[in-house]
Amino acid sequence: MGTSGQAKNFITRTQAVRKLQISLPDFRRLCIYKGIYPREPRNKRKASKTSTPSTTFYYTKDIQYLLHEPILNKFRDHKALAKKIARSLGRGEVGDAARLEKTAKTRITLDHIIKQRYPTFVDALRDLDDALSLLFLFANLPSTSTVPPKTIALCQQLCLEFEHYLITTHSLRKSFISIKGIYYQATIQGQDILWLVPHKFVQRVTGDVDFRIMGTFVEFYTTLLGFVNYRLYTSIGLVYPPRFNAKSDERGGELSAITLDGIDVIRTADATHVTSGDIVQNETQGNDDVNPDFQKQADQIVENLKLAEETQSADQFMEDGTATDAIDKFEVQGEGADVLDQPRISDAETGQLFAPYSFFLSRETPRQPLEFLLRSFGCKRISWDEVLGDGAFTNDEYDPSITHQVVDRPPIAQPDSATEPDQNQENEVSRSTGRGRMLGRVYIQPQWVWDCVNQGKLLRPDQYAPSATLPPHLSPWVKPTKAAYDPTLSLAEQEEENEAEQAVLDEQEQEELDQLAAATADGEVQVEPEDEPEDDIDDHGMNIAGGDSEASSVADEFGGFASDDAEAPADANEDEEAGDTHSQHQKELEAEAAGLPFTETAANGTANGSWAGNARSKGDELRKKAAKKRKEEEEELERRKMMMSKKKRKLFEKMAYSNQQKDDEAAKLRSKRRKLEKGKG
Numbered sequence: 301m302g303t304s305g306q307a308k309n310f311i312t313r314t315q316a317v318r319k320l321q322i323s324l325p326d327f328r329r330l331c332i333y334k335g336i337y338p339r340e341p342r343n344k345r346k347a348s349k350t351s352t353p354s355t356t357f358y359y360t361k362d363i364q365y366l367l368h369e370p371i372l373n374k375f376r377d378h379k380a381l382a383k384k385i386a387r388s389l390g391r392g393e394v395g396d397a398a399r400l401e402k403t404a405k406t407r408i409t410l411d412h413i414i415k416q417r418y419p420t421f422v423d424a425l426r427d428l429d430d431a432l433s434l435l436f437l438f439a440n441l442p443s444t445s446t447v448p449p450k451t452i453a454l455c456q457q458l459c460l461e462f463e464h465y466l467i468t469t470h471s472l473r474k475s476f477i478s479i480k481g482i483y484y485q486a487t488i489q490g491q492d493i494l495w496l497v498p499h500k501f502v503q504r505v506t507g508d509v510d511f512r513i514m515g516t517f518v519e520f521y522t523t524l525l526g527f528v529n530y531r532l533y534t535s536i537g538l539v540y541p542p543r544f545n546a547k548s549d550e551r552g553g554e555l556s557a558i559t560l561d562g563i564d565v566i567r568t569a570d571a572t573h574v575t576s577g578d579i580v581q582n583e584t585q586g587n588d589d590v591n592p593d594f595q596k597q598a599d600q601i602v603e604n605l606k607l608a609e610e611t612q613s614a615d616q617f618m619e620d621g622t623a624t625d626a627i628d629k630f631e632v633q634g635e636g637a638d639v640l641d642q643p644r645i646s647d648a649e650t651g652q653l654f655a656p657y658s659f660f661l662s663r664e665t666p667r668q669p670l671e672f673l674l675r676s677f678g679c680k681r682i683s684w685d686e687v688l689g690d691g692a693f694t695n696d697e698y699d700p701s702i703t704h705q706v707v708d709r710p711p712i713a714q715p716d717s718a719t720e721p722d723q724n725q726e727n728e729v730s731r732s733t734g735r736g737r738m739l740g741r742v743y744i745q746p747q748w749v750w751d752c753v754n755q756g757k758l759l760r761p762d763q764y765a766p767s768a769t770l771p772p773h774l775s776p777w778v779k780p781t782k783a784a785y786d787p788t789l790s791l792a793e794q795e796e797e798n799e800a801e802q803a804v805l806d807e808q809e810q811e812e813l814d815q816l817a818a819a820t821a822d823g824e825v826q827v828e829p830e831d832e833p834e835d836d837i838d839d840h841g842m843n844i845a846g847g848d849s850e851a852s853s854v855a856d857e858f859g860g861f862a863s864d865d866a867e868a869p870a871d872a873n874e875d876e877e878a879g880d881t882h883s884q885h886q887k888e889l890e891a892e893a894a895g896l897p898f899t900e901t902a903a904n905g906t907a908n909g910s911w912a913g914n915a916r917s918k919g920d921e922l923r924k925k926a927a928k929k930r931k932e933e934e935e936e937l938e939r940r941k942m943m944m945s946k947k948k949r950k951l952f953e954k955m956a957y958s959n960q961q962k963d964d965e966a967a968k969l970r971s972k973r974r975k976l977e978k979g980k981g
Contacts, residue, residue: 310339310347313356316363325512326375332516333371333413336362370412377406410523424528425491431521432495435459438518440498446511451518458525460558461542463672465532468560470651472676474754474776475669477747482669485777488532500668538562548690555671556691650756654679660697660705663687665746670706673749704742706749710767711737747773785966787973794970 311319317327331337338356341347347357366372381404388397418424439455441447466472466486473492474485481498505511533540539561549557655678661667667688674682683702686695697705737743748764754776763771772787780786786794941949 306341306343306347307349309360310341310357311360311363312348313338313358316358319363320366320372322372322375323379328513329516330366330369330371330375332513333410333520334366334369335417336366371408374406374408381406410520411527413520414524414527418524421528421531422489422491424524425488425493428493428525428528429495431524432459432462432493434514434517435521435525436495436497438514440500441503441505444505446515447505451515454522455518457544458522458529460555461529461533461540462525463555464542464558464560465529465536465538467555467672467675468538469536470676470678472673472753475673475750476754476775476777477750477773478775483775497669500666533562536562552689553691554668554689555675650677652678653752653756653758657681657703658683658693658699658701660684660699660702661688662705662707662709664708665706670746670749673753677753698738700738702738702741704744704761705738706746707743707766708746745770784962785969794966 313327317324320327320330322330336358339359341357344357381400384404385397385400388394388400414424418427435455436459438447438452439459441452443449443452471486471488472484473487474483476483481496483494483496485492485494487493530540533542543559543561545553545557545559654674657679658681659670659674659679661670661682661684663685667684671682681693681701683694683696683699684692685697686692742761743766744761744764745766745768747770748759748761750773751764751771752759762768774787780788941952944952
């Protein structure tokens with residue numbers, strides 16, 4: 301046809317459907333399976349070959365690739381079968397229609413598509429983020445006409461199998477609670493996988509969501525996750541699929557409803573801690589027909605390996621007795637230098653973070669995420685109330701072996717000593733009402749588990765005690781940047797110069813203005829205009845000194861020469877000066893007690909008015925200093941910008957604008973935190 305360029309490289313959706321000879325829903329389904337998505341050409345008019353540009357385009361090579369897909373024949377067979385069933389129902393042959401639907405129904409398998417899209421296992425792991433997020437979402441949805449129960453059950457089973465692998469291998473790294481749900485990150489064969497699990501709330505299925513398209517993605521992702529789980533389980537010596545206890549799952553067992561089978565699951569999970577002697581001993585167990593000579597040689601090899609390991613561990617200590625395997629730290633050499641990520645402890649040590657402890661989960665806490673986190677980091681003894689489901693280590697809250705209890709409600713006030721029960725009934729009351737606390741047990745809120753996991757160490761439990769103000773729960777994937785607000789630091793470490801003083805002065809001035817406005821509105825204070833000096837002004841705008849009036853005023857001020865009769869007024873003036881000195885001294889003491897400076901100008905007013913005036917004058921002084929400093933910096937900046945080229949100047953202005961926005965946002969957050977801390981204080 302002589303077409304070239306974009307008209308040849310792109311094809312519209314209508315043309316693609318006609319070329320493949322399938323319906324539009326089948327075309328969407330096939331594109332989802334094969335991973336083919338719409339493309340955006342540079343010029344839609346040229347690509348569409350018409351005056352009206354189309355909205356959806358595909359690569360011509362992609363559509364040509366779909367022509368050889370075996371699923372196309374399955375779609376056509378399904379369409380022919382649907383016509384036969386409709387013809388039988390139209391004739392009233394219900395039995396024939398049921399027989400056709402039962403026997404001749406085509407089944408579509410996606411195994412070959414998985415192999416085509418993911419040639420290696422690492423490719424499948426890289427594309428696992430969206431698959432896990434969608435499958436965990438469908439595992440928490442209620443069953444409806446658009447979401448069948450079989451799909452939900454399949455998603456739940458696949459997700460539980462994947463979680464069991466993470467628990468066995470301790471591959472989970474971080475987790476974060478957000479409004480959307482709970483984020484998890486795991487590292488499998490060097491690939492970081494991040495997915496989202498929704499909260500355990502009642503989900504309402506709305507009609508504005510097209511579940512047919514989402515169901516197609518679920519069908520593809522369930523096949524993908526099944527392949528991935530099989531490869532993961534077999535790589536560590538586990539049998540796939542694991543045994544599934546339906547009765548335990550009906551009672552809410554979830555993770556406990558799956559039982560792993562394999563050759564020494566514990567040895568496989570902790571392969572890094574297993575010595576060669578353990579492997580040889582495990583392989584020789586259960587075999588009674590072992591040649592004694594071979595066994596003797598094997599024991600000798602094991603002894604040599606143990607001796608080599610002991611020698612290697614002894615060489616790790618220096619002469620002074622300190623360990624040489626301590627973790628190095630990268631220190632910052634200069635101001636403004638790059639801050640490198642500090643090396644952390646090994647994954648094996650982090651995976652056993654909660655191993656020595658036994659936890660009890662209260663009824664108000666989220667059991668499913670807590671159980672998954674605790675088991676992933678080595679905890680073997682997790683208990684909860686029987687109303688939360690099956691699979692607990694024990695349902696007795698007062699088991700003395702429990703070391704930590706996770707609670708999410710304020711502590712109940714203890715009864716008065718006058719109304720305490722008898723000593724014989726004390727244990728029964730505490731066990732029945734749950735008001736008593738076990739001695740030696742640590743009570744913490746759920747956030748303690750997440751923060752310990754993210755930081756890789758056990759944090760202080762007193763900061764997470766019941767009814768305590770929790771520290772900020774921050775995302776472990778967001779690194780603090782320079783000049784940005786950091787909730788983990790105090791305000792004194794982040795505030796700029798004179799920022800706190802200026803904020804206090806501004807707040808005081810605002811309070812004074814509010815009080816004055818309230819008093820003026822109530823009519824208690826009347827603002828009178830100030831008396832302005834009345835000077836005679838001539839036609840040229842110049843002040844003319846008053847002749848007779850000023851002379852008379854000067855004459856009135858001159859009292860003549862002093863006489864003996866004037867001693868009494870002088871004594872009165874001395875008494876007034878003494879009274880003023882005493883009142884000024886009293887005001888200075890009051891100002892000193894209030895922590896405010898007292899000046900000569902403040903002595904003319906009341907104590908409150910003087911402090912307000914001093915505060916206002918100090919605020920004006922700080923503003924003048926800040927404005928002067930800002931002006932000097934702007935002038936210096938303008939001088940430097942004059943030496944830049946036009947391109948670099950524009951780039952610098954964009955950078956300065958974005959930095960200013962970040963600084964304003966940080967100042968706003970600091971101001972908000974300052975008000976919160978003042979309200980708590």
